[in-house]
Amino acid sequence: MTETHHTVGIIGGGITGLALTHYLAEQGVDSIVLEAADEPGGVISTKQVDGHILEAGPQRMRKTPGVAELADAAGVADRFVEAKQEDLYVYADGELGQAPLSVSAFFKTDLLSWRGKARMVAEPLTDNGSPEERAGELFVRKFGQEAYEKFIGPLYGGIYGSDPMEMPAAFALEGLLAQEQKAGSLLQAFRKRVGGGHSAPPVTFEGGNQTLPAALCDTYSDRVHLDTPVTSIEPVDDGRVEAKDGSGPYYLETANESYEVDQAVVTTPADIAGELLSDLGDGTDELDNLRYNPLAMVFLEADHDWVGKGYQVGYGEELHTLGVSWNSQMFGRDGVQTVFLGGMHEPELLQASDERLGEIATREFKEAVGTAASVITVERLDVGFPAWDSSWWLLDDIDLPTDVHMATNYTARMGIPSRVREARQLADELATLEYGTASAETTVSTPADD
Ligand SMILES: Cc1cc2nc3c(=O)[nH]c(=O)nc-3n(C[C@H](O)[C@H](O)[C@H](O)COP(=O)(O)OP(=O)(O)OC[C@H]3O[C@@H](n4cnc5c(N)ncnc54)[C@H](O)[C@@H]3O)c2cc1C
Known part of the structure; x- marks a missing residue:
């Protein structure tokens, strides 16, 4: 040696x-x-299958100064592809509704009832978040049960494939709690975290991440x-x-x-x-x-007219799907849609065959988006996703x-x-x-x- x-x-x-x-x-x-x-x-990890560019890991990244600098150093700064827009949806009560991540989306969306919206904006009347709480408990306390189940829980938990009721705020929300102190609002900090309020756009690269x-x-x-x-x-x-x-x-x-x-x-x-x-x-x-939460990704090919980054599935819905990235709408990836399955919600689903996962993904995609889809391929994460x-x-x-x-x-x-x-x-x-x-x-x- x-x-x-x-x-x-x-x-x-x-x-x-x-x-x-x-x-x-x-x-x-x-x-x-x-x-x-x-x-x-x-x-x-980017795969090329039948001429499609598929992301078998992160679907996008924020083009922060650090990411831009790295791309520059590596000579690929001219290969950035910016997301066409930031809207995110949630599937709840049998339909897709826009997540209220901007003021206009807040007034426009049918995702939440007026009562749910009023409870959500009552955040200033609540005490600041505490590291002693679970993330889910904290979200319910600050924004109400409806906003938690149809908006905040699915979007936040979706980042980790986790259940926010299992995530201690001390770890999972430490950054957000610090931002809450600064911005005076956890909602503002949350918007910045999951979309809308972030100054760096979501990007990928020609050829994939x-x-x-x-x-x-x-x-x-x-x-x-x-x-x-x-x-x-x-x-x-x-x-x-x-x-x-x-x-x-x-x-x-x-x-x-x-x-x-x-x-x-x-x-x-x-x-x-x-x-x-x-x-x-x-x-x-x-x-x-x-x-670690196990995760499977089913890559579908489908055309539809929704515009945005994709959707998460609200709590209490009868679907296996955790969420879907609209790679085609986001980055012009010819028909590609990525369906996430498993997670903390249903780890045992990873034992199912590719055929079964493909069948679930296409059926539930049609139910939510209203369009038929065909399976390109199925991938499983080797290690899974840190559950926090x-x-x-x-x-x-x-x-x-x-x-x-x-x-x-x-x-x-x-x-x-x-x-x-x-x-x-x-x-x-x-x-x-x-x-x-x-x-x-x-x-x-x-x-x-x-
Ligand atoms: C499905 C998924 C979706 C995500 N979505 C997003 C997103 O949309 N946006 C975003 O910003 N982030 C996202 N993330 C998070 C982000 O992608 C990861 O946190 C980040 O890429 C991890 O990088 P890393 O280098 O720290 O770890 P890793 O990528 O895990 O790298 C560790 C490396 O160590 C190597 N290794 C293992 N054992 C050994 C050994 N014995 N000797 C030598 N090498 C070894 C592995 O092969 C691996 O290459 C996502 C993550 C996942 C899994």
């Missing part, structure tokens, strides 16, 4: 690992990314190793460097090579992070117990050596812009260190919504 030395070793070539690579390179810090898969991007990680991987090909799963992280114990917190530099072990690094950054899903970190820190064996439920309390017990970092979508915000922002902050921090003897702050950031 050969040994190479790098200042920063990054485990995982999803958007976090690749953005971190970019920001470290910008600051002149040497680094390496070891990625298990044979392509970069992690959960950002994976264009960005693929281009970053090409740009930094000297730093990225694909097909190279890390099997363990071992402290170097040869007396060369004074141990810090009982640790030291590390060997990232792979099947064919050992990579010696001063700082290790783990970006992998929780179960793998748990395995890799089990001998290095306290509480890390609990990572395997973080709940009460298992997140386990993160409180994690304590890592100062030169081992977690930069993940379950220890901090999940959305792509937030992953990019965290990568930039960590790069800034790592760039200030003197390697070999200095110590860094451990970065298990407080989890928060995105």
Whole structure:
């Protein structure tokens, strides 16, 4: 086995690992990314099937300054495709109604009764949200039961495939609660979060979302190793460097090579992070117990006249469907509609055959949208979706050596812009260190919504 030395070793070539690579390179810090898969991007995964571009992970991202800067650095800034518009719908009481994410939509929509609307705008009469509450309880208390079931619950829970009644506000809503303090309204913060009130438009790329990680991987090909799963992280114990917190530099072990690094950054899903970190820190064996929601995506081809990003299904409806992205209407993706199934709502549905999932998706699509659809293909998420439920309390017990970092979508915000922002902050921090003897702050950031 050969040994190479790098200042920063990054485990995982999803958007976090690749953005971190970019920001470290910008600051002149040497680094390496070891990625298990044979392509970069992690959960950002674009498939080409029968001439269709299909997103088997995130359907879009916000074009924040960080995302725009990364695209520029990777030479794909001219390939952005902006969403044609932001409207979102909810299927409730047997029909699609526009989510009241703007003042005009609020007055126009039939989704909520006048009583439900009046209760919703009574938010200023309610107390501020508290981290002690569940997200769902908090939404009901502030906006009323009707707005929760037909609007806020499905839209917020849909981001995670989770049930907001299972999500402690302390984790799932931390960012929103902070914004509520600033803006004086949780509703304003929520609008910004799910649509309408956000200044950065939703975008994808010609060729799909994976264009960005693929281009970053090409740009930094000297730093990225694909097909190279890390099997363990071992402290170097040869007396060369004074141990810090009982640790030291590390060997990232792979099947064919050992990579010696001063700082290790783990970006992998929780179960793998748990395995890799089990001998290095306290509480890390609990990572395997973080709940993930399984998710299936059925890609349909259909034409319809609705305009917007898609819809979520309201609570209490007799549908299996969690939500649908109108990729065709949003980004001009020739007829493509993406149906999400499973989640915390119905994890056992993932056991069903592709035929059964296709049959459910087409039938329920026709019921909601009013148009027949045909199945292009079915995909299932390998790992699932971090659930942000009460298992997140386990993160409180994690304590890592100062030169081992977690930069993940379950220890901090999940959305792509937030992953990019965290990568930039960590790069800034790592760039200030003197390697070999200095110590860094451990970065298990407080989890928060995105
Ligand atoms: C279905 C879905 C929809 C989403 N929708 C949106 C959206 O619309 N907008 C938005 O902004 N965000 C969305 N998100 C969230 C966002 O896409 C993710 O949080 C983000 O892409 C995660 O990136 P990451 O690099 O942190 O993690 P990952 O993408 O999980 O990357 C981790 C990498 O580690 C690698 N790895 C695993 N084990 C090893 C090992 N032993 N050695 C080396 N490498 C290893 C994996 O192969 C993977 O590439 C969505 C997520 C999902 C799953």
